[in-house]
Amino acid sequence: MPKLVATHEVDDVAHWLASPKREEIFAGVATNIQTYVLPGDAKRIALSMEVNDMDAFDAILKSQAGADAMTHDGVRPETIVLYIEG
Numbered sequence: 287m288p289k290l291v292a293t294h295e296v297d298d299v300a301h302w303l304a305s306p307k308r309e310e311i312f313a314g315v316a317t318n319i320q321t322y323v324l325p326g327d328a329k330r331i332a333l334s335m336e337v338n339d340m341d342a343f344d345a346i347l348k349s350q351a352g353a354d355a356m357t358h359d360g361v362r363p364e365t366i367v368l369y370i371e372g
Contacts, residue, residue, distance in 0.1 A: 288340065289371040290316075293332045297360030299323055302331060307355040315342040340370075 296302040303321060312319060316335040324330040337343045346352045347366075356363055 287317075287336045287338050289334065290337050290343075291332060291334045291369040293330065293365075293367045293369075295329045295362040295365040296331055297329070297362070299328055299331060302359050302361070305359045307359050308333065311346060311352060311355040312343070315339050315346065 303323070308319060308321075312335065316337045319333060319335040322332040322334070324332070353363075355361075
């Protein structure tokens with residue numbers, strides 16, 4: 287199961303941290319989801335997770351449900367950067 291780190295910007299870090307959407311949307315394709323904030327930057331965050339199906343993960347990101355979850359969480363999709371364990 288590859289580990290993945292995703293960084294991106296959000297509109298409101300406190301709202302993003304409190305939201306259950308990431309757990310809901312990635313249920314079944316990712317485990318051990320951890321959140322991180324960048325000290326001194328009120329908009330930049332990161333996630334790490336173990337992904338058991340990268341194709342399913344990619345499909346979620348491209349789906350309407352994924353877009354809706356990002357909108358709900360205030361994610362700025364154009365800022366998403368994914369790193370996969372090498």
